[in-house]
Amino acid sequence: MGLSMFKTFARFGLTAILLGSALAAPVSAAEIKIGEINSYSALPAFTEPYRKGWQLAVEEINADGGINGDELVVISKDDGGKPGDAVTAANELVAREGVVLLTGGFFSNVGLALADYAKQRRVFFLAGEPLTDAMVWSQGNEYTFRLRPSNYMQASMLAEEAAKLDATKWATIAPNYEYGQSAVAVFKERLQELKPDVEFVAEQWPPLGKIDAGSVSQAIDAAEPEAILNVTFGPDLVQLVREGTTRGLFQDRDVVSFLTGEPEYLDPLGAEAPEGWIVTGYPWYDIDTPEHQAFVDAYQAKFDDYPRLGSLVGYIELKMIGEILKKAESTDAEDLIAAAKDLEMDTPFGPITLRGIDHQATLGAYVGTTAVRDGKGVMVDFTYKDGADYLPSDERVQELRPQ
Amino acid sequence: MSLYVVQFLAGLANAASLFLAASGLSLIFGVTRIVNFAHGAFYMLGAYMAFTLTRTLDGAVGFWAAILIAAAVVAVMGALLEMVLLRRIYQAPELFQLLATFGVTLMVEDIVLLVWGPEDLVGPRAPGLEGAILVMGRPLPTYDILLIALGPIVLLGLWLLMHRTRWGVLVRAATQDRDMVAALGVNQKWLFTGVFTLGIFLAALGGALQIPRTAVSHHMDLSIIVEVFVITVIGGLGSITGAFLAAILVSLLNAFGILIFPSISLVLIFLCMAVVLVIRPWGFLGKPVVAGHKSAGVTVRPWQPWSREARIGAAIVVAIAALLPFWLGTYGLFVGAEMMIAVIFAVSLQFLMSTGGLDSFGHAAYFGLGAYGAAMAVKWLGAPMEAALLIAPLTGLVGALVFGWFCVRLSGVYFAMLTLAFAQILWSIAFQWVPVTGGDNGILGVWPSGWASSPATYYWLTLAVAVFSVAALRMLVFSPFGYALRGVRDSTLRASAIGFSRQRVQYAAFAVAGAFAGLAGALFAFLKGSIFPDALSIPQSVDGLVMVLLGGIATVSGSVVGAIVYTAASIWLMSQTDLSRLVLGGLIVVLVVAFPKGIVGSISDLVGGPLFRRRGAGPAGREAAVAGSEGA
Amino acid sequence: MAEPLLRVESLSKAYGGVQAVKDVSFTLVPGEILALIGPNGAGKSTCFNMVNGQIEPSGGRIFIDGQDTAGMSPRQIWRLGVGRTFQVAAVFSSMTVRENVQMALLSHENRTNVFWRQARQMESGKADEILELIGMASHADRPCAEMAYGDVKRLELAIALANDPKLLLMDEPAAGMAPRERVELMALTGRIARERNIGVLFTEHDMDVVFAHADRLMVLNRGELIAEGDPEEVRHNPQVRATYLGEGLVYDQAKTKVTT
Known part of the structure; x- marks a missing residue:
């Protein structure tokens, strides 16, 4: 009893202080604080562009009158790539900084830890980049939403393209952890649905970040597949491309590859980028819709750098939060959820919906073919795949997601 | 058939780069007895430096010049590190050297980030060696042929250097008997610097030679260092030929292993090491280094249970801690609970290290086992928190009983490395075995029971368990069992001459420490609501070591203070x-x-020290007080 | 005749090609003080370490109280009633003098597996008795780490006495001590041994000590037993003289000292 009384006092005191400071500075409007958590120190190559993206969005929102007149303030924390530390940061943001919602995440495990925290503490959470399907399905919860097209959606997009190929004998190379395993599983399932005569003749599961690409290439080559699915990325991908190319692994074979078209993964390869791979990605240089061009121009003007996919995700993430807050006209978690469900908004990729049924945004991805242009890897012959077309039926979603 | 041939050759090519890094590590250990954790950092620096230089130096000559210059530049950095840092800690116990070089690794990671930026860099391929030749109808990259040749060339070069030059003879003599070489009037300082520089040169060369194969990234250091440790340990610390054999063994096992079990890579190397160490505790060609083993926990002043005053003081501190929820908000209590969990983890490790003289580099294994034990009990059995908290110490205990049986047969660096290997095996299992452990996505929804779910009650729960753990472990330290454990640490010879078994006593201590770590892990899982493989990872083990060191390795339970300060500092830094x-x-x-005595060690020196201290200045606290008392 | 306390038969030890101990046989009866002497590297410590279980013999057998000790570890042999001191003192340096003796006492009673009681309060009376016996009572609370080396050697004797041994193995018990301390230590050992009927096997370089206290001597050279007998016999053994004189060592010196 003493405790709760003390807390009431403390809260009262805090409110008084906040009121006092608000009164002392009457010129500035009220603030709406939101919390953002990402793996800035562990994955700077991905999170730096992402940070720039949301910074641009916050600037635009506040320049445009803020959230119904209130200033949007983002308090950003590093999680060091560790889910445990992300939960600590979430606690700091929610309990100490008094943020009204949480957003962010890159690694799936960090995203899931935050989602579970959001459920337990009843805080609204919009996950930006984490890909795992569990986020909105098997581990989905009322408080968690996700922006980026999920593993399932990207696998479906790639499987659709893969089904158009003549190849029926497939091999897979994927990093041996949850992401790699589920990417392969969904791709297999979707491809076999679309083309029942395919068979998978070999699989390799190198450890993340430690591929022995020469041995892996030879092992795959020995199984004589007609096509290869690749899920590796980063330094593993570079090594696989080099060793595989030298060994003729990709000669006369179709290759379908997750994420490889994203500037984050394609650009480091430079002129050695593989050609003719079917990939998901973000060809920012050739998307000529006005809404996208506006984003690229604003981004380049502000940062003197070109956008990566992370930049776009960060940008849309904060724009989406702006829309949710505006629509909810409240910072209460339940009101935010109500506002977020079936929210429709425009993005540089076109209009998207934040689905009420499973809290997944219908943001899509570009699927195209890799090529080398001016000594750099690019995506050509790409099309935008609307995420809404690559999600399972509502009945299936209800089975997948605990109600 | 042709597949096996090329697979064999690919394995050999891989072995070459592992060997380059491992030979340097083994060379350095052989002479200086330093286990250089920063070796991976220098490997990475070699790659980055080569990347930069190949951008300015063109052509085949330029490329190879760049590789060599890069290795030389990094070797000079290594020499500077040796002169500035390592010279100060040659006499310290291994643990201090491992930790100091680990600290250097952390610093290099951020420095690389600041200098070269966060993105992966892809260097040029070796001019003239971009292609492949056909071996039995299958292409073999020409660069691989170069690497395959390089391994034996470097081995031969090192052999000639060691056997055909005066310098090499001195180095070998120093490997055998350092004091003797010093007595011969050789300047040991510069001999050590020379050896360290050569070792770093080899590591940097190994890194630089990677740029035609893979991307240069700031994760290179940690991904190579563990493998290189394993290679040197399998080969026998200090043996260059042993490292060569081990590199080939591991690489070939991997090349052929993935043909049968495509997902075996990550576990294979550690399994290999565990098997080798069990059969040959000092690796292929290593020699026992027992005489060089110095326990970090030895202190000049005998430990004593708390006096009445100290007990009252401790009770007051606990009482204040128990009253904190009336002052602290939710976040403060959350951090407080995290500190209490760190306290339990740290004191369990301290029991093993300070009292037992067993420097575990894989204590995270038991923390993680407890956490996963509790989480799985909740998830698969639907157990409530109370039951899970009982199961967790048991899973930690069982894990410690299984792994400890192998570990306590070794001592010193080998003990540390085997504990590390077991922790890494567990980590690999948790990371890869998705259907059971949830893999990287972990196990979610591990929240406390209703009564304990408020931040204040959960804090009280962790405080109570922490107080219990500290008290129980202190009681153990001062029990006959604790004395026996300390006796074994002080003098194994004497202990066996008065009838206690080193292995049995240390095995029991290992199990006790595992159980308490498991308890800490379970509380951690319920605090965070979820558990992921990083609870089993190397950084988790290192956190524990730093806490113990910060508190004071020569104290009974200084790590309580170490854990609190370290947790507060790292949360604050992260934020x-x-x-x-x-x-x-x-x-x-x-x-x-x-500050080798840590916070509590230094304070108690100030309070009670001068009366008891015999040696004045110098790093007395970390040296065995009667270093020569361990007989022949 | 009854079984002797210690019976060593044809004991050998080879390291690679080097024969450190060759076909050594001897016996020791309760209450007898037997000295093992010989030049450096003669194999004395190796002999000790084999009797004590530290080193496994390459050949031969050792019986303690009639029990064959083949394959037994040092701690099992200790449980047969064998106390041991080391050439380079080995004590628990992080403990006090009394605690060192207490540990030996507790181990003797099989109580080192006790997890709850405070060890320093167990057997402290008995420990003090032993310390009193060897004249170290005033040092009981001192940390071992700061003791003079001679005191540490005495402490080793106290530890060795804690399990009521039948046999004491003392490898250079007086090494590193001041001359007067040596004599005192061996006199004390001799007195205790005779009072308690303990057999003592010891090595020593100081011939003063050896000739003054040993009942019987054995001389080892290059691993072989070259002479055995009471001090007078050994002293006049020509082979022993040759060995010592050949090595240019102390025998004559010792002789003059003893005879004066």
């Missing part, structure tokens, strides 16, 4: 800066060099 590794690494280095 305030993106360069937390730079700061943390610097902190560790300073701690080891300037």
Whole structure:
């Protein structure tokens, strides 16, 4: 009893202080604080562009009158790539900084830890980049939403393209952890649905970040597949491309590859980028819709750098939060959820919906073919795949997601 | 058939780069007895430096010049590190050297980030060696042929250097008997610097030679260092030929292993090491280094149970801690609970290290086992928190009983490495075995029971368990069992001459420490609501080591203070800066060099020390007080 | 005749090609003080370490109280009633003098597996008795780490006495001590041994000590037993003289000292 009384006092005191400071500075409007958590120190190559993206969005929102007149303030924390530390940061943001919602995440495990925290503490959470399907399905919860097209959606997009190929004998190379395993599983399932005569003749599961690409290439080559699915990325991908190319692994074979078209993964390869791979990605240089061009121009003007996919995700993430807050006209978690469900908004990729049924945004991805242009890897012959077309039926979603 | 041939050759090519890094590590250990954790950092620096140089130096000559210059530049950096840092800690116990070089690794990671930026860099391929030749109808990259040749060439070069030059003869003599070489009037300082520089040159060369194969990234260091440790340990610390054989064994096992079990890579190397160490505790060609083993926990002043005054003081501190929920908000209590969990983890490790003289580098294994035990009990059995908290110490205990049986057969660096290997095996299992452990996505929804779910009650729960753990472990330290454990640490010879078994006593201590770590792990899982493989990872083990060191390795339970300070500092750093590794690494280095007694050790020296202290200045606290008392 | 306390038969030890101990046989009866002497590297410590279980013999057998000790570890042999001191003192340096003796006492009673009681309060009376016996009572609370080396050697004797041994193995018990301390230590050992009927096997370089206290001597050279007998016999053994004189060592010196 003493405790709760003390807390009431403390809260009262805090409110008084906040009121006092608000009164002392009457010129500035009220603030709406939101919390953002990402793996800035562990994955700077991905999170730096992402940070720039949301910074641009916050600037635009506040320049445009803020959230119904209130200033949007983002308090950003590093999680060091560790889910445990992300939960600590979430606690700091929610309990100490008094943020009204949480957003962010890159690694799936960090995203899931935050989602579970959001459920337990009843805080609204919009996950930006984490890909795992569990986020909105098997581990989905009322408080968690996700922006980026999920593993399932990207696998479906790639499987659709893969089904158009003549190849029926497939091999897979994927990093041996949850992401790699589920990417392969969904791709297999979707491809076999679309083309029942395919068979998978070999699989390799190198450890993340430690591929022995020469041995892996030879092992795959020995199984004589007609096509290869690749899920590796980063330094593993570079090594696989080099060793595989030298060994003729990709000669006369179709290759379908997750994420490889994203500037984050394609650009480091430079002129050695593989050609003719079917990939998901973000060809920012050739998307000529006005809404996208506006984003690229604003981004380049502000940062003197070109956008990566992370930049776009960060940008849309904060724009989406702006829309949710505006629509909810409240910072209460339940009101935010109500506002977020079936929210429709425009993005540089076109209009998207934040689905009420499973809290997944219908943001899509570009699927195209890799090529080398001016000594750099690019995506050509790409099309935008609307995420809404690559999600399972509502009945299936209800089975997948605990109600 | 042709597949097996090329697979064999690919394995050999891989072995070459592993060997380059491992030979340097083994060479350095052989002479200086330093287990250089920073070896991976220098490997990475070699790659980055080569990347930069190949951008300015063109052509085939330029490329190879760039590789060599890069290795030389990094070797000079290594020499500077040796002169500035390592010279100060040659006499310290292995643990201090491992930690100091680990601190350097952390710093290098952030420095690389600041200098070269965050993105992966892809260097040029070796001019003239981009292609492949056909071996039995299958293409073999020409660069691989170069690497395959390079391994034996370097081995031969090192052999000639060691056997055909005066310098080499001195180095070998120093490997056998350092004091003798010093007595011969050889300047040992510069001999050590020379050896360290050569070792770093080899590591940097190994890194530089990677740029035609893979991307240069700031994760290179940690991904290579563990493998290189394993290679040197399998080969026998200090044996260059042993490292060569081990590199070939591991690489070939991997090349052929993935043909049968495509997902075996990550576990294979550690399984290999565990098997080798069980059969040959000192690796292929290593020699026992028992005589060189110095326990970090030895103190001049005998430990004593708390006096009445100290007990009252401790009770007051606990009482104040128990009243904190009336002052602290939700976040403060959350951090407080995290500190209490760190306290339990740290004191369990301290029991093993300070009392037992067993420097575990894989204590995270038991923390993680407890956490996973509790989480799985909740998830698969639907157990409530109370039951899970009982199961967790049992899973930690069982894990410690299984692994400890192998570990306590070894001592010193080999003990540390085997504990590390077991922790890594567990980590690999948790990371890869998705259907059971949830893999990287972990196990979610591990929240406390209703009564304990408020931040205040959960804090009280962790405080109560922490107080219980500290009290129980202190009681153990001062029980006959604790004395026997300490006796074994002080003098194995004497202990066996008065009838106690080193292995049995240490095995029991290992199990006790595992059980308490498991308890800490379970509380951690319920605090965070979820558990992921990183609870089993190397950083988790290192956190524990730093806490013990910060508190004072020569104290009974100084790690209580160490855990609280360290947890507060790292949460604050994480919250305030993106360069937390730079700061943390610097902190560790300073701690080891300037402050080896830790907070509690230093304070108790000030309070009760001068009356008891026999040796005045110098790093007496970390040296065995009667270093010569361990007989032949 | 009854079984002797210690019976060593044809004991050998080879390291690679080097024969450190060759076909050594001897016996020791309760209450007898037997000295093992010989130049450096003669194999004395190796002999000790084999009797004590530290080193496994390459050949031969050792019986303690009639029990064959083949394959037994040092701690099992200790449980047969064998106390041991080391050439380079080995004590628990992080403990006090009394605690060192207490540990030996507790181990003797099989109580080192006790997890709850405070060890320093167990057997402290008995420990003090032993310390009193060897004249170290005033040092009981001192940390071992700061003791003079001579005191540490005495402490080793106290530890060795804690299990009521039948046999004491003392490898250079007086090494590193001041001359007067040596004599005192051996006199004390001799007195205790005779009072308690303990057999003592010891090595020593100081011939003063050896000739003054040993009942019987054995001389080892290059691993072989070259002479055995009471001090007078050994002293006049020509082979022993040759060995010592050949090595240019102390025998004559010792002789003059003893005879004066």
